[in-house]
Amino acid sequence: MQIFHRSTNTISRATLFGAVFLIAFVLWACIQFQRSPYVTYAEVVRPQPAPFSHQHHVAGLGIDCRYCHTSVETSSFAGIPPTKTCMNCHSQIWTGAPLLEPVRESFRSGKSLVWTRVNDLPDFVYFDHSIHINKGVGCNTCHGPVDRMPLMYNYASLQMEWCLDCHRDPAKNLRPRDQVFNMRYEPPSNLKPLTFEGKQYVDQESLGGDLVKKYNLRSVADITSCSTCHR
Amino acid sequence: MKENVKSPARKDWSGKENKLTLETARQRMAETTGPEFWRSLEELAGSAQFREMVRGEFPEGASEWLDSVSRRGFLKLMGASLAMAGMTACTKQPLEPIVPYVRQPEDTVPGRPLFYATAFSLGGYASPILVESHLYRPTKIEGNDKHPASLGGTDIFAQASILGLYDPDRSQTNLYLGEVRTWDNFVEALRGPLTSQKAVQGSGIRILTRTVSSPSLADQLTSVLKLFPQAKWHVYEPINRDNVYGGAQTAFGQPVETQYQLENADVIVSLDADFLYAGFPGMTRYARDFAPRRNPDRGEMSRLYVVESTPSSTGAKADHRLSVPASFVEVFARALAASLGLDVGGKELSEQEGLLFVKAVLGDLQAHGGRSLILAGDHQPPQVHALAHAMNQALNNVGSTVFYTDPVNAHPVNQNDSIKELAADMRAGKVDLLLILGGNPAYDAPADVGFADALKQTSVPLRVHLGLYQDETAELCQWHISETHSLEAWGDVRAYDGTVTIQQPLIAHLYNSKSEYELLALVTGTSGEKGNEVVQG
Secondary structure, eight states, X not given: OOSSOTHHHHHHHHHHHHHHHHHHHHHHHHHXXXXXXXXXXXXXXOOOSXXXXXXXXXIITOOOHHHHSTTTTTSSOOOOOOHHHHHHHHTTSSTTOGGGHHHHHHHHHOOOOOEEOSSOOOTTOOOOHHHHHHXXXXXXXXXXXXXXXXXXXXXXXXXXXXXXXXXXXXXXXXXXXGGTTOTTOOOOOSSSOEEETTEEESSHHHHHHHHHHHTTOOOHHHHTSHHHHOO | OOOSSOOTTOOOOTTSOSSOOHHHHHHHHHHOOGGGSOSSHHHHHXXXXXXXXXXXXXXXXXXXXXXXXOHHHHHHHHHHHHHHGGXXXXXXXXXXXXXXXXXXOTTOOTTSOEEEEEEEEETTEEEEEEEEEETTEEEEEEEOTTOTTTTTOOOHHHHHHHHHHTOTTSOXXXXXXXXXXXXXXXXXXXXXXXXXXXXXXXXXXXEEESOOOOHHHHHHHHHHHHHSTTOEEEEOOSSOOHHHHHHHHHHHSSOOEEEEOGGGOSEEEEESOOTTSTTSTTHHHHHHHHGGGGOGGGSSOOEEEEEESXXXXXXXXXXEEEEOOTTHHHHHHHHHHHHTTOOSOOOOOOTTTTHHHHHHHHHHHHHTTTSEEEEEOXXXXXXXXXXXXXXXXXXXXXXXXXXXXXXSSSSOOOHXXXXXXXXXXXXXXXXXXXXXXXXXXXXXXXXXXXXXXHHHHSOOSEEEEEESSOOHHHHHSSEEEEBOOGGGSOEEEEOTTOOEEEEOOSSXXXXXXXXXXXXXXXXXXXXXOOHHXXXXX
């Protein structure tokens, strides 16, 4: 006496088989969701008190990164400029512009401008700017084409896998130190070779390899160890 | 009767007679050895209460796992939870603000600390320190190696003082009879009594401070005493140097400050003086001077004899140590002085009391005349200090290992007498305005002085307490003004060698507090003067 119809065989097999794929799919979806801009805020413009345009100030006016982000070469924290830095120019230029009213208000009242942090790592990570600059990692390697951003956004997800991607092979991202602040830097290629210390390079691999030695980078095992960042 | 967790060697005296006489105890102890001895007299007696207590201590089944979840299952769950702890990063991070300055101060590099030189004071003596400050918040105390009083060392009190700054229990408001008031209210309240005191030359004014070595504060108090000639300045601190100055008085007729140069000493005899530990004025410098002489590669090592009552750091460094009751140190000192030829009425010690020790010390001292040193501990009676001074003189040490200067203390009176006098005045009704600048005398004055009672019962019309905490004294005074911490105020203080060290603030006042200088400025008539102005003047 059969209680179940013959088709139950197929259905049960298909369900079991399919369940495995279903779970795998769900996991994959979660992982992809984790990497999405919704979660990482990559390439998403965040609300700011004043619409500061890096494109205008850097590409348009040619201001160097270090004019405002003063401690990037000497400290772990690059910092953002105090209101006075803005007012250095804007007390004389665009003095009445409504866009700049929050800045003038801040300078007048003595209350700081509350910007929204764009490049933000979780608190359990220790990140030191000065070491990256001093070892030849360019600004736009991590921060993207800042000089072409009318409003600031995060170029990278800043997730650990993204950091590790470089830390496991720093040679592919290094550049000569004098080129670190050059927003239009291109890695050496056959069409545009780069001369560094008398030697000509046509590909990033060889340049990077030499730079790793020249700038005394620590071994990959060292810079991918847990306590380097999770102090 | 089943007893679960008893060590097999424990003998069970229960069931025997309950009353434990000396005879029974002796008998029982004779029958047992080592691990079977009693752990409490109740156990030795075998009383019924003891049996009950033992039974309740380890009830049946206490060491069995009776839960439905097995050990294995429990550990599995815990392990899984621990592994999932890493998922905290898998959340969407909220948007965080980043707030720069409006005008960034010069020299500020965010992420790098700045160091500011100031001083920490304990008992009136300064410990020069460099304070590490991150974005203008002091975080860590280091020594100031350019200062002669410490050459870069700090002691535990200096290190701990940073915690006092951020103590959440600190007094944050001014109080009048328990109600919050402002500083201006206080200034108003003080105006009337001060004016009326002017008429009687200040005969009702009493100011009680802790040990003052600050030149600025001493100046202010001198001006107060000039303005109000009949007012009195009392000094009291619970751990004070009355005995030290008393001994100096006995020996020299005036209170002097004794300073040591340990690098010149070949033989050091410490009479209960813990000079290598925090709390001894000059300890950081003495430790630095003492250490190189202990290096045999650098020439002949110095020798340290210590006579002390409790184990101390100095005793731990001693080459030879004699442990005696604290009261015996005087007897020892007299014996040593007598054997040096001084007429101090010392009797020779017996073998048991340390005769050989005295002989050895004597031999060493005589062999190194002029390069030896005898120190007396701060808390030893004045006679011991006087004896130490006499012995140093007899051994020609003055000028090479020990020398005397004016007291660092700006008002070297006997502090125990000072507070007794104040309490007596209060009870006699002679006091109209009492200013207590810091400290907690209601709590730490000697019990027989009855200072707390004097505050409670007498009708001193206006009692003001300036303090870091709303403590016992603040409760008994009408006005309590919150005091600034030494890390957030201007001031100056002398180190053990007399060097004046300026204190500078590391951070703006955390609360609406005032320093001693600012409070006294009200009395000297320069009301509104800020701390830094007082110090500059």
